[in-house]
Amino acid sequence: MSALVSSRTTCAALSVGLSSWGLAQADLAAIAGLRKCLPPWSAPGAAGHFLKHADEQTVVAVQAIDRAIREQQLDVREQANWPIVAAPRFPGRLAGIDALKRFTTGGGPALSPQLIAQHSLHSLSGALSVLLGSRGPNVGIGGGADALREGLLTALTMARPRSASGAWLVLTAWNPEPVVADDGTVQNHPVCQAVALALSLSGHSTQAGRLSLRGDAGTPAALYDERPLPLAELYDQLDWLAAGGTSRFTWRLDWGATIVLEARKSAARLAAAA
Amino acid sequence: MRSCPVVITGVGAATPLGADFETFTRNLLAGKSAARLVKDESAGVEVILPACLADDPPVPAGWEESAFRELARTEQFVLWCATSALADAGLLAEDGSRIGLALGAGGEWIRRWEGDWAAGGREVYEGRSDAPSLVDIAGQRLGLGGPRATIAAACASGNAAIAQARRWIELGLCDTCLAGGVETITPICRSGFNNLRALSKRVAQPERASRPFDQDRDGFVMGEGAALVVLESAAAARRRGAKIYAEVAGYGASSDAFHMIIPSSDPAPSSAAMRMALADAEIEPESIDYVNAHATSTPVGDKAEARALHAVFGPHTLSTPVSSTKSITGHLLSAAAAVEALACLAAIREQAIPPTINLDTPDPECELCHVPHQAIAHPVEYVLSNSFGFGGSNTTLILRKAA
Numbered sequence: 009m010s011a012l013v014s015s016r017t018t019c020a021a022l023s024v025g026l027s028s029w030g031l032a033q034a035d036l037a038a039i040a041g042l043r044k045c046l047p048p049w050s051a052p053g054a055a056g057h058f059l060k061h062a063d064e065q066t067v068v069a070v071q072a073i074d075r076a077i078r079e080q081q082l083d084v085r086e087q088a089n090w091p092i093v094a095a096p097r098f099p100g101r102l103a104g105i106d107a108l109k110r111f112t113t114g115g116g117p118a119l120s121p122q123l124i125a126q127h128s129l130h131s132l133s134g135a136l137s138v139l140l141g142s143r144g145p146n147v148g149i150g151g152g153a154d155a156l157r158e159g160l161l162t163a164l165t166m167a168r169p170r171s172a173s174g175a176w177l178v179l180t181a182w183n184p185e186p187v188v189a190d191d192g193t194v195q196n197h198p199v200c201q202a203v204a205l206a207l208s209l210s211g212h213s214t215q216a217g218r219l220s221l222r223g224d225a226g227t228p229a230a231l232y233d234e235r236p237l238p239l240a241e242l243y244d245q246l247d248w249l250a251a252g253g254t255s256r257f258t259w260r261l262d263w264g265a266t267i268v269l270e271a272r273k274s275a276a277r278l279a280a281a282a
Numbered sequence: 283m284r285s286c287p288v289v290i291t292g293v294g295a296a297t298p299l300g301a302d303f304e305t306f307t308r309n310l311l312a313g314k315s316a317a318r319l320v321k322d323e324s325a326g327v328e329v330i331l332p333a334c335l336a337d338d339p340p341v342p343a344g345w346e347e348s349a350f351r352e353l354a355r356t357e358q359f360v361l362w363c364a365t366s367a368l369a370d371a372g373l374l375a376e377d378g379s380r381i382g383l384a385l386g387a388g389g390e391w392i393r394r395w396e397g398d399w400a401a402g403g404r405e406v407y408e409g410r411s412d413a414p415s416l417v418d419i420a421g422q423r424l425g426l427g428g429p430r431a432t433i434a435a436a437c438a439s440g441n442a443a444i445a446q447a448r449r450w451i452e453l454g455l456c457d458t459c460l461a462g463g464v465e466t467i468t469p470i471c472r473s474g475f476n477n478l479r480a481l482s483k484r485v486a487q488p489e490r491a492s493r494p495f496d497q498d499r500d501g502f503v504m505g506e507g508a509a510l511v512v513l514e515s516a517a518a519a520r521r522r523g524a525k526i527y528a529e530v531a532g533y534g535a536s537s538d539a540f541h542m543i544i545p546s547s548d549p550a551p552s553s554a555a556m557r558m559a560l561a562d563a564e565i566e567p568e569s570i571d572y573v574n575a576h577a578t579s580t581p582v583g584d585k586a587e588a589r590a591l592h593a594v595f596g597p598h599t600l601s602t603p604v605s606s607t608k609s610i611t612g613h614l615l616s617a618a619a620a621v622e623a624l625a626c627l628a629a630i631r632e633q634a635i636p637p638t639i640n641l642d643t644p645d646p647e648c649e650l651c652h653v654p655h656q657a658i659a660h661p662v663e664y665v666l667s668n669s670f671g672f673g674g675s676n677t678t679l680i681l682r683k684a685a
Binding site: 053092141189261265 | 473
């Protein structure tokens with residue numbers, strides 16, 4: 009097969025509005041406290057301890073969704089069939105380290121029964137669907153270094169229920185990745201970050217911005233070597249966004265397309281921040 | 283009618299039933315169980331379980347055996363399946379710049395870290411943020427220049443990947459797309475599921491352990507392997523005279539929004555996925571000639587699916603043949619839906635329905651048109667394949683025999 013080249017996709021431009029977005033971050037100590045906090049919009053069937061064994065990225069993702077809901081006063085009852093796309097980067101690392109230690113010292117029976125259900129690539133999206141009570145499809149995307157771009161691409165292109173007015177895209181990662189000693193103690197000071205985007209599929213709501221994909225016919229090939237904007241920088245730039253301001257982020261996809269996120273800090277956010 | 287029908291033109295397999303479609307089909311229709319006992323030992327503790335393991339895949343063209351075997355097993359599965367699927371489609375020598383890859387894989391990183399640790403590495407402790415993923419590795423090695431993504435919906439991952447690939451082709455992001463799923467079951471994976479009390483304990487007769495819909499089922503039998511199919515537009519396939527296995531006629535997906543592990547007893551969400559797929563295929567339930575059930579041999583899950591099938595098929599339920607090929611292959615987790623898509627292709631090509639083996643005493647709460655023990659000859663035009671996963675994912679894929 010030929011070497012990897014850009015395909016210069018011929019796809020038509022795709023675009024969805026953003027009805028809201030939210031940010032959250034927490035270190036390990038804060039995450040421990042957040043496990044006890046279910047947001048008020050949680051589905052009635054979700055037990056109070058629902059997040060007790062959840063992956064850290066799930067816990068922080070819930071907070072980001074909560075911020076997005078509160079900022080624009082979104083009605084969760086209108087999200088009953090919203091698809092949920094969650095794109096964590098390296099989910100389950102800390103649980104994986106714990107599992108290796110337990111397996112070594114206690115064998116198979118010592119493993120937590122929560123390992124697979126809570127720390128797999130699908131676990132974050134599954135947890136959000138239960139908490140939100142959303143019966144739209146849920147998928148975990150990426151899981152590796154390029155999770156952010158894969159998540160953006162999937163959210164823009166996945167098949168959706170025709171009646172769904174919106175969808176959630178949640179991007180999560182540690183910043184920096186935890187560095188762990190052999191005894192299991194974390195040696196650095198990682199913070200888990202989450203960015204939640206409420207996509208408007210009906211096309212009418214762009215109050216919080218827009219997410220789009222376009223083909224790149226004619227784009228210089230050198231641009232595909234650019235380091236893609238990581239979640240940590242996206243998070244910081246959104247966090248610093250001036251009241252009433254708009255920021256634009258681009259990610260080039262090496263097969264010949266570009267994803268553009270325009271995020272707007274709206275008047276409602278101004279009021280919330282005041 | 284869809285404006286851009288998408289068809290399957292190539293198949294690659296690395297399964298407990300064989301590493302090519304012919305062998306897989308032969309063993310599937312023969313109802314030959316792949317289950318055997320697997321023993322794991324750590325800290326002096328043994329765990330013995332039935333499981334369906336796949337042999338190491340053949341070495342793909344262009345590889346030195348020693349170099350190929352140094353790759354992680356998961357990589358070997360993906361590269362073998364991708365290479366053989368593209369070869370099967372007559373595309374291996376072609377320019378890969380418009381070929382994408384949608385790969386169902388839910389535990390890629392935990393498997394990778396476990397494998398690295400078992401070999402003396404410390405990758406999981408070190409926090410590297412630049413390690414390439416399977417889709418990137420496969421894309422680089424095969425020169426794939428189209429969109430790529432890893433897609434996880436637990437046991438429904440393969441269906442979600444096939445649907446995503448179809449969507450990319452419909453949107454013009456690529457002309458061709460590999461799609462499917464991969465799973466390798468490691469000692470930690472086996473014990474992890476065992477501790478969930480989800481696995482069969484029938485160690486005396488491992489080949490009889492996977493018994494979906496049977497009254498005496500006690501859990502599933504894990505399997506491993508991979509399957510990838512080549513998708514392209516029907517128009518493109520016909521233009522180049524490609525062999526067409528089937529059309530991807532319909533897809534539907536929903537979530538239970540109920541529990542992270544236990545499927546909802548309410549048939550509404552899983553029924554919704556089936557109805558969406560039927561609507562997408564523009565057919566009524568009675569057009570379905572065969573249902574490849576998700577049924578994993580768990581007491582709760584099989585019953586829930588039977589209830590949902592009744593809700594969708596109504597008066598046609600007891601005349602629409604249903605089987606669970608997990609009775610033969612085991613449950614391949616992230617690869618299950620993709621391997622079951624192969625089972626559906628086998629049914630279409632052979633005009634025969636694979637059996638549910640070990641179905642000695644059907645559960646009265648799973649009253650369906652079962653195909654117990656032996657395959658049957660049967661006209662097959664439309665096949666409906668269910669795959670439901672942890673996290674409450676429900677997916678339904680409908681494949682149609684090419685005209």
